[in-house]
Amino acid sequence: MTETAEAEAVIAAVERVADRIEAEKSHLTDLDSAIGDADHGANLHRGFQAAAEKVRDLEDPDAQEVVKTVGVTLVSEVGGAAGPLYGGSIMSASSEFAEGVTAATTVAFAEAYLEKLQDRGDARVGDKTMVDAVTPAVHTYKKSIEQDDLPPVAALAKAVDAARRGVEFTVPLRASKGRASYLGWRSVGHQDPGATSTLMILEELLAAAEERFDAEPDVDAVSPTVPDETPDGEGN
């Protein structure tokens, strides 16, 4: 793809995400009112609307600039923890697209995003946060590309499936990070809003990629919900 076509594809994906978050605004806020401060839907909606607008207004951008602009805008507009977590991680990982969007650079982006997210939020798998969706998605995506040699769209479909199971995995957990951690046991039985919005965004990225490459999703039920190893590498 040329630089312009790539940037256009990324902008189209951002617009898709913004539309999805708009449609799910009250769903996310309902989830957040159970274990948080009931502003996740409104905050993300404000952020992604602004991001979609900003990237549409860019003059002759490349993919990296589009992605970075999304991050910067989310940091400024979202407020709450989702601003620095989503926006800061996107901003920081956007440099992986300096040479354009390829299978390899998307893996690098995903890994850089996860690393920054864990660093900023100091959360690990099992803390009942967006990390529970991002971690299996990133590990599955990387494995599907690098080990199983799947095309990126098929790898992304597997990653979305892994994220979906990660979201379900948050329901029985007791939160140990974020506002929900103040609720202690009362957080058990509720689905994490940040993990849920992460899944929604990944679903839209997949839909955008399928549309772009006119591919059919190819998912079977083998992607892991959690990585094979604990993040500190001690195994399980």
Added chain:
Amino acid sequence: MVSLLVVSHSADAARGIRDIAGEMGGADAEIVAVGGDPDGGIGTSVPAIQEALSGMDGDEVVVLVDLGSAVMNAEMAVETADKEVVIADAPVLEGTLNAAVEAANPKASLESVRESAEEARDVSKL
């Protein structure tokens, strides 16, 4: 001169804490309050914290924060600040009071003000 920035989810709470600290011995310290999300609701905002930091007279600032996302948003703002800024790991009200008393001391340093704030973690009320 070491200055203090109070960051709370509520602009009212931040101002209230600033006012209390100003009365309780920190009258000579520069204390700035910032709070609220980009819509003015409950939350914190990176640009608002950045703006507060850059508008302060002091070139060394200790930041006092309330809960989770205030910490993250303050961290992001600190990363782009063009002055020396540290975040104190302290309860926001008691920490600000302690820090304000120390900041009014002419011999105060960035570290001594931060330490004073953090000493408030161990204060028992009963």
